[in-house]
Amino acid sequence: MTIVRRDLNGEPQPIRNFLGLFLGFAGLVLWLVAVHNADYLKMGAYGLVSVLGWPYFVGLAFVVMGFAIELLRTPLRSGRLFALVVLLAIFLYGTASAIEPVAQLTDSWVHAGFIQYIIQNGHPLNGYDARFSWPGGFSLSAILVAFTGQANAIAFLRWFPIFIELSYLAPLLVIARFSGVSRRAGWLGIALYYATNWIFQDYFSPQALNYLFYLVVIAAVLACWQPRRLDRAAPERGYWKERVAQSRALMTHSRLVGNDATTTWGSVETISVLGLLGLIGLASAMSHQLTPYAMVLALAACLLTRRLGRPELVLLIAALALGWLSLGASNYWVGHLNVIFGSVGQVSSTLTSNVTSRVSGAPTHLLVVEIRILLTGALFFLAGVGFLRRYTDSRALEALAGAPFLLVAAQSYGGEGLLRVVLFALPFASLLAASAILPSQSGTIRGLLPKVSIGRFAGIGRMTLRLIIIGVVLAFALATTIVRGGNDAYASFSRGELAAVNYAYAHVHSGDTIGLVNYYLPIGQRDITTVAVYDPGSAGSYQNIGQLLLQAKPTIIILSQSEEAYGEEVVGFPVGWEATLETTFVNHGYRIAAHWNTATVLKVSV
Amino acid sequence: MNGIVFANAGALGAPQVIFVSLAAVVTLLCLRALTRVMRLALSRSVSQVLDGSIVVLFLLFIVLIIVRFTTIG
Numbered sequence: 001m002t003i004v005r006r007d008l009n010g011e012p013q014p015i016r017n018f019l020g021l022f023l024g025f026a027g028l029v030l031w032l033v034a035v036h037n038a039d040y041l042k043m044g045a046y047g048l049v050s051v052l053g054w055p056y057f058v059g060l061a062f063v064v065m066g067f068a069i070e071l072l073r074t075p076l077r078s079g080r081l082f083a084l085v086v087l088l089a090i091f092l093y094g095t096a097s098a099i100e101p102v103a104q105l106t107d108s109w110v111h112a113g114f115i116q117y118i119i120q121n122g123h124p125l126n127g128y129d130a131r132f133s134w135p136g137g138f139s140l141s142a143i144l145v146a147f148t149g150q151a152n153a154i155a156f157l158r159w160f161p162i163f164i165e166l167s168y169l170a171p172l173l174v175i176a177r178f179s180g181v182s183r184r185a186g187w188l189g190i191a192l193y194y195a196t197n198w199i200f201q202d203y204f205s206p207q208a209l210n211y212l213f214y215l216v217v218i219a220a221v222l223a224c225w226q227p228r229r230l231d232r233a234a235p236e237r238g239y240w241k242e243r244v245a246q247s248r249a250l251m252t253h254s255r256l257v258g259n260d261a262t263t264t265w266g267s268v269e270t271i272s273v274l275g276l277l278g279l280i281g282l283a284s285a286m287s288h289q290l291t292p293y294a295m296v297l298a299l300a301a302c303l304l305t306r307r308l309g310r311p312e313l314v315l316l317i318a319a320l321a322l323g324w325l326s327l328g329a330s331n332y333w334v335g336h337l338n339v340i341f342g343s344v345g346q347v348s349s350t351l352t353s354n355v356t357s358r359v360s361g362a363p364t365h366l367l368v369v370e371i372r373i374l375l376t377g378a379l380f381f382l383a384g385v386g387f388l389r390r391y392t393d394s395r396a397l398e399a400l401a402g403a404p405f406l407l408v409a410a411q412s413y414g415g416e417g418l419l420r421v422v423l424f425a426l427p428f429a430s431l432l433a434a435s436a437i438l439p440s441q442s443g444t445i446r447g448l449l450p451k452v453s454i455g456r457f458a459g460i461g462r463m464t465l466r467l468i469i470i471g472v473v474l475a476f477a478l479a480t481t482i483v484r485g486g487n488d489a490y491a492s493f494s495r496g497e498l499a500a501v502n503y504a505y506a507h508v509h510s511g512d513t514i515g516l517v518n519y520y521l522p523i524g525q526r527d528i529t530t531v532a533v534y535d536p537g538s539a540g541s542y543q544n545i546g547q548l549l550l551q552a553k554p555t556i557i558i559l560s561q562s563e564e565a566y567g568e569e570v571v572g573f574p575v576g577w578e579a580t581l582e583t584t585f586v587n588h589g590y591r592i593a594a595h596w597n598t599a600t601v602l603k604v605s606v
Numbered sequence: 607m608n609g610i611v612f613a614n615a616g617a618l619g620a621p622q623v624i625f626v627s628l629a630a631v632v633t634l635l636c637l638r639a640l641t642r643v644m645r646l647a648l649s650r651s652v653s654q655v656l657d658g659s660i661v662v663l664f665l666l667f668i669v670l671i672i673v674r675f676t677t678i679g
Contacts, residue, residue: 270643278636312639315664316632323628326671327621330678337679 020073023066024084030059035098041494041597045364045569048096048485048492056095060477064086066257068469071184072462074190076151081187082173086166092477094162095203096485099379100492102522103157108204110524111138112153117528118142119152125529126331133329136287136489137206153204154525160204164212165194170213172427178222182390185438188469188553189431195476196379196430198372198484200491207420210291212283215427217277218400221313224273227262227306227394229444246445250304261309274310281317285324290411292321294404294424301399316484336569340411361570370484375479376422381435382472386435391443397435401428435469490566493522496596497560503601504556505531515554517545517581518571520562542567542577553604557585561598619674627667634660 029452034056044050067084070077103109104420114132117125119142124135132138172193176186202208254260263270284293296318316393324331325340333340359369387398404424411417439447501523504514508531516523516535523533534547549557559578567573585602586592593603617623638656641648648656 079656269646271640274639274643310639310642315660316635319628319631319635319664319667322671323624325675326624327628330621330674333675334674334678337675341675 016408020066020070020084021080023062023069024080024087027059027062027066027091028087030055030062030094031087032061035095038099040101040492043489043492045362045489045565046368046482046486047488048099049482051099052095052481052491054534056481057093057478059093060088060481061474063091064474065470065516067473068466071187071469072466076183076187078187085169085187085190085194088191088477089165089169090162092193092194092197092480092484093165094159094291095481096488096492097159100158100488101495102493102498103154103204104159104488104492105200105203106491106519106521106523108157108160109154109522111141111204111206112157112525113528114138115141115145115153116526118234119145128528130289130332131206131599132334134287134289134324136283137209138287140209140283140287157204160208161200161202164202164208165197167212168215171212171219174219174223176431178219178226179397179428179431180394180440180443181390181397182438182440183434185431185434185440188438189427189434190475191473192379193427195431195473195480196375197423197426198219198375199419199422199426200487201423206287207291210284211290211385212578213280214291214295214424216297217280217332218302218427220273220277221299221302221308222396224265224270225263225302225307225309227396228262229262229393255304255306257309258309258311260306261303263309267268270310274313277313278316278320279418281365282320285320286542289329290407290420292317292324292418293410294420296321296409297403297406297422298400300394301403305394305396305399307394307396361572362568365569367485368483371479372483372486375476375483379426380429383429383432385449386432386437386439388448389439390432390435390447391447393438393443395445397432401425401432436470437465477568489569490520490562493520493560493562494596496598497558497562498522499531499596500558500560500594500599501599502525504558505597507593507603510557512555513552515540515549515552515557517549517557517559517563517578518566520566521560522559526584532603538571542573542581546581550585550588555604556593557590557602559600559602560600615673616677618670619677624667624674626671627663627670630661631663631667634663 034053037053037055038051038291040051042051064082067081067088070080070084098164111131114124114135115138116131118135118138119405124132124138126132141153141156145151145156150156169190172190173186176182176189179186181189201211215251249255249260252260265273281292281295284295296314299308299314299317302313303311359366359373361369383401402425404421407421407424441451501521504523505526508514510527510530513532513534514523516533518537519535534552534554536545536552539548559582564578568575569579582592582600582602589605590602591605592600594601611678638660639655640646
């Protein structure tokens, strides 16, 4: 018996029309159950995934199934797809914020400290930290904090990842709409972007804000300019001869001055958008070290692929970025210019510092790192297939996905350059990967693989396609769940750890030092000029860490669960290494001043 | 910019010099974009002077930055 309902016109409407939405709703309910049941204090070495029960995974599968069902429905219902993509983002980027009691990552707390300084003093602190040489994002946050009547930025930290990821959705929708892929491939590309973005750069930071700037600039450019149809007198005979002829057109004067792109927008609209993009470029130049250069490369890619009609924008943002580096950020590079230019051209060493050096630690950590590499490789492989399969009028997506990799040749970026490069390429690689499954079938540039025709097997083909979409998105989303939260055993913090840090700040005086055995505590959010925070860094063994701390003689030493987990998981210290250090400190003039389940504060005896 | 700039090559990397060159490049780029988008009819020679000025000033700006990096970096 088929269950039907009737719509307002009296037409029978099978209940399966609402199956996608129903699955999404069921997924949301299961997510709430999973979050409610998760016990943060039971988190194991695998991080967040170790406290997620079956409702999370079943709920995620429901959302992905709902998305796949809606994606292949005719007509396409954008509202439903939007809701399901938002749900997918909540699963992948909101779960940690919902389960973990305080904000993740020490850096986000340190950024709150920078903002606190600006609020109190009205200006950034020159020479304190490299990040203060690009203070735009911190200054904006200080204004936001003051505007909302908060005493500091701490209230913004915890839920920032899901907030900023959902903010990315607007420019992503525009990019998908105007990138030359089909509407279905566009939605699938957005889902793949969310399902594969394990690179944790969406915490409370200038780079998260600048990534929004980056996406907005590319979205506006793609929306404004379309490729002008190239009319050559006599097209070359043969596929490859035609491809070579088209490739040679890349460097023509007409292409470089933007004459090969056209717009239907009016003059006033275009000028207004260019002005706004220039302002965004200026804001980006003042607030992040890397993003403006990625923006310049992306805009150059758009220019060469006939998707940007105004080359002035490329030069403008390049000039602003270089101008700020030269003038505004001189505190950063004066006296150690090799930090900026030392790794230029050293691609091999950059790759080593970005990849090889990260593949180390305990087996659990190694597994997480290896899944990250595999996940990224799989996405770019799929993007390669998309490149071969799709028909298009412009290779803008391919150029946008490839352009950020030029940054690797210029900068290792403290061993994080490759991560950032992958992040900058991710939206475009995701759309190409979606084209591997749902390729466009029209365009002046033909695909390199033959079209697949399902003919009279359309019904079976549709079901197969649906299963492929479910399989691919779900596999990526599950892998991202594992690896995105894979550092949470040490990168997330308990209430006890935050209480220990607050206790330490309340019991030190100006000029005192707080000692840590490593960087992983929610610390640095206040008093950045009066209270020093010291951690010995990579000292080799934990005994050396203890010696270095004793030599530094901090007023207070904090030992915590997250610090211990980092030592065990990443550095390879034996289980219980912190307890040994605690005994050492007690034997050398420290006493236990306060204790929580997850943290201990040691204070030097007077 | 006074005679000191020409007496001491290192002075070419002074913030004021770089800022002026940056402002000049930005102004000319905005002017060029404005004229093209508004479809203002410029004579061929004016267009060439504008484009040439942008190229020369942008290159000068880069050279000045290199001078600044090498002198105080």
